[in-house]
Every structure is written in structure tokens, then in C-alpha cells.
Amino acid sequence: xxxxxxxxxxxxxxxxxxxxxxxxxxxxxxxxxxxxxxxxxxxxxxxxxxxxxxxxxxxxxxxxxxxxxxxxxxxxxxxxxxxxxxxxxxxxxxxxxxxxxxxxxxxxxxxxxxxxxxxxxxxxxxxxxxxxxxxxxxxxxxxxxxxxxxxxxxxxxxxxxxxxxxxxxxxxxxxxxxxxxxxxxxxxxxxxxxxxxxxxxxxxxxxxxxxxxxxxxxxxxxxxxxxxxxxxxxxxxxxxxxxxxxxxxxxxxxxxxxxxxxxxxxxxxxxxxxxxxxxxxxxxxxxxxxxxxxxxxxxxxxxxxxxxxxxxxxxxxxxxxxxxxxxxxxxxxxxxxxxxxxxxxxxxxxxxxxxxxxxxxxxxxxxxxxxxxxxxxxxxxxxxxxxxxxxxxxxxxxxxxxxxxxxxxxxxxxxxxxxxxxxxxxxxxxxxxxxxxxxx
Amino acid sequence: xxxxxxxxxxxxxxxxxxxxxxxxxxxxxxxxxxxxxxxxxxxxxxxxxxxxxxxxxxxxxxxxxxxxxxxxxxxxxxxxxxxxxxxxxxxxxxxxxxxxxxxxxxxxxxxxxxxxxxxxxxxxxxxxxxxxxxxxxxxxxxxxxxxxxxxxxxxxxxxxxxxxxxxxxxxxxxxxxxxxxxxxxxxxxxxxxxxxxxxxxxxxxxxxxxxxxxxxxxxxxxxxxxxxxxxxxxxxxxxxxxxxxxxxxxxxxxxxxxxxxxxxxxxxxxxxxxxxxxxxxxxxxxxxxxxxxxxxxxxxxxxxxxxxxxxxxxxxxxxxxxxxxxxxxxxxxxxxxxxxxxxxxxxxxxxxxxxxxxxxxxxxxxxxxxxxxxxxxxxxxxxxxxxxxxxxxxxxxxxxxxxxxxxxxxxxxxxxxxxxxxxxxxxxxxxxxxxxxxxxxxxxxxxxx
Ligand SMILES: Cc1cc2nc3c(=O)[nH]c(=O)nc-3n(C[C@H](O)[C@H](O)[C@H](O)COP(=O)(O)OP(=O)(O)OC[C@H]3O[C@@H](n4cnc5c(N)ncnc54)[C@H](O)[C@@H]3O)c2cc1C
Ligand code: SF4
Ligand code: SF4
Numbered sequence: 071x072x073x074x075x076x077x078x079x080x081x082x083x084x085x086x087x088x089x090x091x092x093x094x095x096x097x098x099x100x101x102x103x104x105x106x107x108x109x110x111x112x113x114x115x116x117x118x119x120x121x122x123x124x125x126x127x128x129x130x131x132x133x134x135x136x137x138x139x140x141x142x143x144x145x146x147x148x149x150x151x152x153x154x155x156x157x158x159x160x161x162x163x164x165x166x167x168x169x170x171x172x173x174x175x176x177x178x179x180x181x182x183x184x185x186x187x188x189x190x191x192x193x194x195x196x197x198x199x200x201x202x203x204x205x206x207x208x209x210x211x212x213x214x215x216x217x218x219x220x221x222x223x224x225x226x227x228x229x230x231x232x233x234x235x236x237x238x239x240x241x242x243x244x245x246x247x248x249x250x251x252x253x254x255x256x257x258x259x260x261x262x263x264x265x266x267x268x269x270x271x272x273x274x275x276x277x278x279x280x281x282x283x284x285x286x287x288x289x290x291x292x293x294x295x296x297x298x299x300x301x302x303x304x305x306x307x308x309x310x311x312x313x314x315x316x317x318x319x320x321x322x323x324x325x326x327x328x329x330x331x332x333x334x335x336x337x338x339x340x341x342x343x344x345x346x347x348x349x350x351x352x353x354x355x356x357x358x359x360x361x362x363x364x365x366x367x368x369x370x371x372x373x374x375x376x377x378x379x380x381x382x383x384x385x386x387x388x389x390x391x392x393x394x395x396x397x398x399x400x401x402x403x404x405x406x407x408x409x410x411x412x413x414x415x416x417x418x419x420x421x422x423x424x425x426x427x428x429x430x431x432x433x434x435x436x437x438x439x440x441x442x443x444x445x446x447x448x449x450x451x452x453x454x455x456x457x458x459x460x461x462x463x464x465x466x467x468x469x470x471x472x473x474x475x476x477x478x479x480x481x482x483x484x485x486x487x488x489x490x491x492x493x494x495x496x497x498x499x500x501x502x503x504x505x506x507x508x509x510x
Numbered sequence: 511x512x513x514x515x516x517x518x519x520x521x522x523x524x525x526x527x528x529x530x531x532x533x534x535x536x537x538x539x540x541x542x543x544x545x546x547x548x549x550x551x552x553x554x555x556x557x558x559x560x561x562x563x564x565x566x567x568x569x570x571x572x573x574x575x576x577x578x579x580x581x582x583x584x585x586x587x588x589x590x591x592x593x594x595x596x597x598x599x600x601x602x603x604x605x606x607x608x609x610x611x612x613x614x615x616x617x618x619x620x621x622x623x624x625x626x627x628x629x630x631x632x633x634x635x636x637x638x639x640x641x642x643x644x645x646x647x648x649x650x651x652x653x654x655x656x657x658x659x660x661x662x663x664x665x666x667x668x669x670x671x672x673x674x675x676x677x678x679x680x681x682x683x684x685x686x687x688x689x690x691x692x693x694x695x696x697x698x699x700x701x702x703x704x705x706x707x708x709x710x711x712x713x714x715x716x717x718x719x720x721x722x723x724x725x726x727x728x729x730x731x732x733x734x735x736x737x738x739x740x741x742x743x744x745x746x747x748x749x750x751x752x753x754x755x756x757x758x759x760x761x762x763x764x765x766x767x768x769x770x771x772x773x774x775x776x777x778x779x780x781x782x783x784x785x786x787x788x789x790x791x792x793x794x795x796x797x798x799x800x801x802x803x804x805x806x807x808x809x810x811x812x813x814x815x816x817x818x819x820x821x822x823x824x825x826x827x828x829x830x831x832x833x834x835x836x837x838x839x840x841x842x843x844x845x846x847x848x849x850x851x852x853x854x855x856x857x858x859x860x861x862x863x864x865x866x867x868x869x870x871x872x873x874x875x876x877x878x879x880x881x882x883x884x885x886x887x888x889x890x891x892x893x894x895x896x897x898x899x900x901x902x903x904x905x906x907x908x909x910x911x912x913x914x915x916x917x918x919x920x921x922x923x924x925x926x927x928x929x930x931x932x933x934x935x936x937x938x939x940x941x942x943x944x945x946x947x948x949x950x951x952x953x954x955x956x957x958x959x
Contacts (some may be wrong), residue, residue, distance in 0.1 A: 075648075076684070076696055076699045076700045076703060077700075077703070078700045078701070078703045078704035078864075079704075079864075080704060081703060081704055081705075082704065082705060082706050083706040083707055097859065144705070145704060145705065145836075145837055146837070147837030148837070150559070150561040151559050151560055151561070151671045152555075152560040152671070153559070153560050153561060154560045154562065155560040181957065188750045195911050231919075232837075234918070234920040234922070235918045235919050235920050235921070238920055257721070261621070299534055304785050328952075336801045339669055341562075346571060347571065365785070370790065373598070395704060413663070442916075442918055444890060444891050445810075445889070445890070445891030445892050445895065446804055446807070446830070446831070446891065447804075447841075447891055448833050449550065449552040449553075449804075450521070450550045450552070450553075450568065450569045450803070450814065451550050451552050451553035452556075452562055452568075452569070453553070453556060453558065453561065453562065453565050453567045454552055454565070456561070456562050456566045465569060466569070469569060472695070483918060487918070488561075490834045490839070491832045491833075491834070491839075492832060492839055492841060492888035492889075492916060493915050495888070495917075495918060496918065496919065497948075499949065500949075500950050503950045503951060
């Protein structure tokens with residue numbers, strides 16, 4: 071018998087030089103982190119740009135050097151290797167440490183901003199260049215946020231390079247974050263216009279439909295009118311229409327900034343979401359409560375506005391302040407991002423976001439979107455459920471040969487990508503025939 | 511109240527229990543020695559590779575069993591007495607049954623090779639095998655796997671993720687070409703080599719040798735070659751696990767013998783899943799072994815009906831299977847033989863990248879599709895099932911191939927390219943892609959007429 075006569079075009083064998091490159095990348099990140107620590111002191115003032123490069127610059131460069139060699143390491147495919155052995159991604163010491171650091175950062179940012187003054191100075195040069203004014207803590211936050219989306223988005227593009235859905239979706243969130251949540255608002259400021267985020271709408275950006283915002287936008291003239299108009303159209307017309315055709319995903323995993331961060335910086339933590347039935351029950355209680363809370367608050371502030379404060383007095387401002395503190399700051403920021411390494415990357419989107427609540431109702435009740443299950447091919451392995459960031463027990467549907475039509479599904483497509491048996495497909499098809507079981 | 515006792519909490523036993531519970535409130539007890547709760551055997555590899563933890567492989571949360579009144583007993587059955595309807599466990603406890611289901615699964619094959627029981631030599635079937643593997647890899651830089659196939663490739667990938675050098679030793683010329691046609695086997699073989707995994711083809715294991723520490727240190731082959739290794743994986747298939755049943759009055763051959771109703775020779779004793787050998791009903795047919803997840807599930811569904819008084823015959827639908835070779839997804843519908851059978855022809859297309867291919871076997875006279883193997887393109891099972899049932903011709907199927915595509919949105923489509931190749935090979939056929947996309951409404955009206 072003759073020996074095998076097959077020669078692949080390329081053979082991926084272990085290449086030690088790639089390990090060296092990755093170590094160099096990691097050391098840059100390490101030095102960059104030191105750069106950040108040093109920059110907390112007044113030393114920054116001497117040369118903000120130099121320290122900007124030593125912190126932001128080195129971390130970015132190091133991360134890219136670390137991610138890129140992965141292309142050469144192995145053929146592209148689902149490589150979730152060692153995720154549950156890695157301390158950072160399996161809720162062990164590393165994860166807790168990271169969680170505490172991020173949470174700590176949010177606490178400082180919201181309630182002790184003076185501690186971050188020197189970091190704010192780091193981004194002064196950038197701020198002047200873009201907005202022609204000094205940086206503030208929110209510009210610092212925006213810079214961190216955008217950079218996280220871009221750098222970790224690049225990681226995602228490399229990791230998912232075999233999957234065009236993932237590539238396009240990632241490029242989309244990177245584009246919207248950089249363009250619509252960073253550059254355009256900066257440019258507007260530079261042009262003495264209201265700083266406006268065209269990709270955020272009520273009720274996620276709840277104050278965009280609060281009377282004082284509407285009032286001040288209208289007073290600011292031409293562009294301001296458009297901003298109010300855009301906000302109303304997006305919240306009340308575009309949202310149901312787009313959700314009908316594409317499901318919730320058009321926003322949550324393609325456009326939204328919170329979703330953008332979750333899908334890029336948060337990707338290493340998606341497996342930490344709780345899949346239990348109990349978590350699902352809590353989720354429904356919480357998310358709809360938040361929705362009711364913000365609707366009531368919005369109605370109250372408008373009534374108060376219309377009656378010039380005579381009717382409800384301090385009640386509405388009490389509501390709006392409480393909402394701003396509890397939901398706007400604590401939930402969406404501190405817990406929403408700080409708890410990535412503990413509860414997964416979509417804590418806010420799943421348990422708190424009122425926009426997700428509305429999109430979810432639309433998706434469940436009136437939409438063409440569903441995840442189709444492929445006959446009896448499911449082997450109940452559990453990859454889909456494990457990697458569903460929304461904590462949906464995808465397997466429980468797939469093994470019953472039932473389509474997945476769930477309010478919380480953000481259409482990230484990861485369940486379909488990790489399924490080793492080709493069982494799941496996100497698709498838009500007839501809105502009437504969605505739940506149907508086993509069509510064969 | 512009637513008492514149903516099931517030995518084995520794998521997919522066959524559990525599916526039986528769950529479906530019986532849907533139809534009846536009889537008392538149900540499931541006994542197993544492997545793990546306390548039902549888990550997905552097919553996911554063993556992902557635990558080892560760190561994709562999941564054991565708890566993620568449990569398809570039902572732990573409260574599910576109590577809520578559905580399915581008693582779980584964690585223990586080994588050492589004796590079954592069909593005269594007194596008793597099942598006895600290792601700890602001495604005996605349970606009386608009215609109806610008994612044997613769903614004891616499989617065991618890894620070992621062919622009596624010298625040295626096959628040395629430390630560092632093992633198969634991959636159970637959760638305990640996984641624990642043993644965790645121990646064995648501590649000593650391993652180079653691993654040899656004997657026997658290709660679906661479990662072999664999983665074991666290779668598992669070891670590979672731990673930085674271990676892996677070499678396959680296979681009897682065949684190309685990987686799994688005792689099942690796959692040459693083109694397909696070549697595609698898989700190339701993919702394996704691309705990953706840096708070695709393939710020694712047309713080679714037989716002769717002996718497994720021990721080193722000074724008593725563990726495996728090398729193997730020798732029938733080619734006179736000696737390969738140093740610290741681990742040997744034995745994955746030349748599985749056989750029904752009948753060690754317990756062999757000692758009883760229940761009839762066995764290579765598996766527990768059952769008819770098409772999963773009834774054994776003893777009344778009220780049934781068997782399902784990997785452990786059964788289904789007796790042939792027609793002259794010239796052979797007894798069947800169905801050792802898959804999907805079939806275990808189907809067995810359980812059918813058997814549950816019989817147990818609940820609605821005696822139901824097992825009709826195996828149109829054959830299908832799906833698997834993954836490293837990054838390469840594989841699906842098969844209908845029957846594709848590794849060597850061309852009489853009266854059959856095939857059409858093969860492979861993409862330049864060597865990562866997407868289809869192999870369609872059809873009858874030369876009627877041109878109806880017999881089966882298809884697909885690599886690197888996901889297909890809709892329902893659509894192919896329907897086409898095969900309706901005896902659609904290869905031409906019809908190619909023109910409507912878009913309907914079967916199940917790849918994620920935005921993925922490159924290959925239908926045009928596939929049809930172009932067919933037209934080139936069959937001048938005058940002039941096929942054109944007619945259906946580009948699946949449409950649920952159309953499909954449902956089509957199958958309901
Ligand atoms: C690594 C691996 C990957 C696989 N991948 C696939 C795949 O992708 N697709 C596919 O279709 N199939 C796959 N299979 C095959 C599939 O897993 C089996 O066909 C299926 O699990 C068999 O189910 P079962 O219920 O018949 O038996 P099992 O799952 O083996 O369950 C039998 C149970 O009975 C217990 N038992 C046996 N004897 C006793 C006793 N005396 N007392 C108490 N308990 C006892 C055993 O411990 C075991 O837990 C794979 C198998 C393996 C090993
Ligand atoms: S069900 Fe799938 S697509 Fe939806 S959120 Fe979960 S992983 Fe993403
Ligand atoms: S990943 Fe696929 S095969 Fe595994 S449980 Fe989910 S749908 Fe089933």
C-alpha cells in the first residue's frame with residue numbers, strides 16, 4: 071500500500087518566535103499600565119503628550135502586537151481554548167481583580183473626579199486638536215471607551231476572521247463608536263453646536279427627550295431642531311420598523327455604543343452570563359421595572375414642565391435624579407461595565423437597559439427575526455448556551471428543535487458560530503411563521 | 511404504581527425517561543455509575559479544551575429531575591434478575607421494577623494489542639476517561655493516536671490545544687476512507703496535516719512498549735517503525751457495553767438483541783441506544799448498530815411510546831450525521847458509500863481553498879439523489895430530507911441548492927460555482943440557479959401538499 075500523498079498549502083506548527091512577539095506586546099502593555107499609574111501624579115503636567123504616548127500609546131501598541139501574531143499561529147476557526155482555565159476569563163482571582171479595578175475606575179470617575187485630574191490632562195492635546203477646548207473627565211472617559219472598542223474590536227476581527235457576519239458587525243460597532251460617539255460630538259463642539267450623539271436615543275439616552283434638553287436644543291437653532299426631530303423619529307418610528315425587519319440586533323449589536331463595548335472589550339467575558347431559569351426570571355422583572363421607571367419619570371418631568379413646576383413640584387426632579395444616579399450611573403456604568411469579568415459582558419443590556427426592553431418587546435411580538443434550528447442535528451453540547459452573552463439557554467430550544475425567539479437576544483450570532491454541528495442560523499424570514507417546531 | 515427502571519443516564523435512557531414522564535405518571539428511576547446527572551458525552555472534548563466546564567455540558571439544570579419526578583440513583587448495577595424483576599447495585603441495594611430499560615451505552619474497542627493496558631494508554635468515552643486523560647497528559651510531549659474516526663480526531667484536537675505533538679497511526683490510506691469517499695478523505699487528511707498533526711497512513715499498530723517508569727514509552731508498527739511517545743490514544747471505534755447484561759437471561763450477541771420495538775426476549779425488558787443490536791427483519795439484511803447521539807435520542811422517543819402502552823415501531827428516517835474535523839464542519843444526508851456502488855455515480859465540487867466541498871451521489875438511471883457529503887458549507891437538514899424523500903434528481907437539487915444553504919448571513923455563496931462545474935462536466939445540461947434563498951412559507955406549503 072502506498073503512503074499518503076497529500077500536501078497542504080501551509081502547515082501550522084508551533085513557532086517560538088511568535089511567542090516572543092506576543093511577550094514583547096505584553097511587556098509594552100505592562101509598561102503602558104505603569105505609564106498610566108505614573109501619570110496619576112503631577113508629573114504629567116510637564117509634558118502631557120509624552121505621557122499620553124507612554125500610557126495610551128504603549129497599551130494600544132502592545133495590545134496590537136499581542137493580537138496580530140494569532141493570525142499566524144493556527145488556521146482560523148472557533149478557538150475558545152483555555153477560556154475556563156484562564157484566571158481572567160473564568161471568574162477566578164484575575165477576573166475579580168480586573169472587576170475591582172474597572173469598578174474602582176467608575177467610582178472615581180463619577181464621584182471622585184478630582185483624583186483623575188492628571189489623567190484628564192493626558193488627553194488635553196487630543197481634546198484641543200479635536201474640540202479646540204480643554205479636556206474634561208467625560209472626554210477622558212470617551213477616549214478610553216473608544217480606544218477600548220477599537221483595540222478590542224481589532225482583536226475580535228482577528229479572532230473571527232473566518233466569519234463575515236462577525237467581521238461586518240464588529241466593523242460596524244467600531245465605526246459608530248469612533249464616528250458617532252466620539253468624533254462627531256467633538257466636531258459639533260468645535261463648531262459651537264450642542265454636543266450630540268446621533269446613535270443614542272430615548273430611553274437609553276433618557277434625557278434626550280426630557281423637556282430641558284429639547285428646549286435647549288430648539289433654542290440653539292437649525293441643527294438643534296434636527297437633533298430633536300432625529301431623536302423622535304429614531305425612538306418612535308425607526309426603532310419599530312428596523313426591529314420588524316432585522317430584530318433587535320440592528321441596534322444592540324451593530325450600532326449601540328454600550329453594545330459596542332460589550333461586543334469588543336467584553337467579548338472575553340461573554341461565557342460568564344448566568345443561564346439559569348432563575349436568572350431569566352430576575353432579568354424580566356428588572357428590565358421591565360427599569361422601563362416603567364423611565365417612562366414614569368419622563369411623563370412626570372413633562373407634566374412638571376407643562377405646569378411650570380406648580381403641579382408636581384420636586385417630585386419629578388426627585389424621580390429624574392434618582393433615575394440618573396441609580397440607573398444612569400450605578401447600573402449602566404459601575405455595574406454594567408465593572409462587572410464584565412464577574413457577570414458577563416451584557417449585565418446592563420440584559421438586566422437594565424430600557425431601550426433593550428422596548429426592542430425586546432418588538433422583537434418578540436412583531437419581527438421577522440429568529441434563530442432557526444437545523445432539524446435534529448443538535449448534540450446538546452452546550453457551546454451555544456455557554457457563549458450566549460445574554461444568558462439565553464439556546465440549547466434548551468435547539469435540542470427540542472424549536473426556533474429561538476427571545477426578547478433578550480441581541481443577534482450577536484456567536485451561538486451560531488460556536489455550534490460545532492451547524493444547528494443555528496440567524497435569519498429574517500416570514501414574521502408569522504417563527505416559532506414553528508420541527509418543520510420536517 | 512408501575513415502576514420503570516432505566517439503567518444508564520445517557521441520551522437514550524434520559525430521553526426515554528423524559529418522554530415517558532410527558533405521557534404517564536408512573537414511577538421512574540434512572541440508575542447510572544458515571545455521573546450523578548445527565549451530561550452531554552459529545553461535549554467531553556470541550557471540557558478538556560477549556561471551552562466549557564462540566565456544569566455547562568448538563569442539558570438540564572439539577573432541579574429539573576425532582577420537578578419532573580425522575581429519581582436519580584448514582585451507583586453501579588451489578589446484577590439483573592429478570593425472574594424476580596430485581597436490579598441490584600454494588601452497595602447491596604436492590605430495586606424492584608415492573609419495566610426495565612437497558613441503556614448502558616458503549617465501551618471503547620481494544621483489540622488485544624500487547625501493552626494496551628499500560629499506564630498512559632487509554633480510549634475516550636466516559637467522564638472517567640477524561641479525568642484519566644488529565645492525569646496522563648502530565649507525562650506527555652508526544653502522543654500517538656491509533657485509529658482515525660470521529661472520536662480520534664476529537665482526541666487529537668484536545669491534545670493539540672495543550673501543546674502536545676500528535677501523530678495518527680491509521681490503517682487506511684487516507685483519514686476515515688473506510689467511510690468517506692477518496693476525495694472527502696483527502697480533504698480531511700489535508701486539513702489534519704495543515705494543523706500540524708501527523709498522519710501515518712496504511713500503518714498498523716504492532717506493540718505498545720513500556721519505559722523504565724512503567725508507563726508507555728513507544729509503539730512499534732507493522733512497518734518495523736518505532737515511534738517514541740508518552741501517550742497512546744486508542745480510538746478504533748466502540749462496541750456495545752453488555753458486560754452486565756451478558757450475565758442475565760436477556761439475549762445478547764455483540765449487543766443487547768432487540769426487535770424494532772426495542773423489546774428484548776424478556777417481556778417488559780427493553781433496551782435502547784448504543785448498547786443495542788437491532789435484529790434484521792429482512793433476508794440478507796444485517797443486524798444494525800446505531801451508535802450516535804441522534805439515534806440514541808430517537809430510540810428513546812420511540813421506546814417511551816411503547817412503554818406507555820402505544821406500541822410503536824422504530825422507523826429510521828433518512829440518514830444524517832454531522833461532525834467536525836478540527837475547523838472543518840461536515841454534514842451528510844442520505845447514504846454516501848466510500849466506494850462507488852453499482853448503478854450510482856457522483857458529482858464532486860471543491861473550492862480552491864480546499865475548505866468547502868460537496869460530494870453528491872445519485873442513481874445513474876433515475877438521477878435521483880442517494881446521498882450527499884458536505885464540508886465547510888452548512889446545509890438545511892429538513893430541505894435535504896425532503897429532497898431525498900421526494901426522490902429529487904441531482905439537476906433539480908443543484909438548481910435549487912440555494913434553498914438548502916444554512917451558512918450564516920453574509921457568507922460567500924458557492925451555488926453558482928458549483929453549478930458551473932456541473933455544466934462543464936455535463937455539456938448540454940445548462941443548469942441555472944433558480945432558488946437562491948430559503949423561504950419558510952414556500953417550504954411549508956411544498957411539504958404539506
Ligand atoms: C467523545 C465522543 C464524542 C461523540 N460525539 C458524537 C457526535 O458528535 N455525534 C453523535 O451523534 N454521537 C457522538 N458520540 C456518540 C454518542 O455520544 C453516543 O452514541 C451516545 O452518547 C450513546 O448514548 P447512550 O445513552 O446509548 O449511552 P451512554 O451515553 O454511554 O450512557 C450509558 C450510561 O450507562 C452507564 N452504565 C453502563 N453500565 C452500567 C451499570 N452496570 N450500572 C450503572 N450504570 C451503567 C454508563 O456509565 C453510562 O453513563 C460521541 C461519543 C464520544 C465518546
Ligand atoms: S441567542 Fe445567540 S445571537 Fe442571541 S444573544 Fe445569545 S448568542 Fe447572541
Ligand atoms: S452548540 Fe449546537 S450542537 Fe451544541 S447544544 Fe448548541 S445548538 Fe446544539
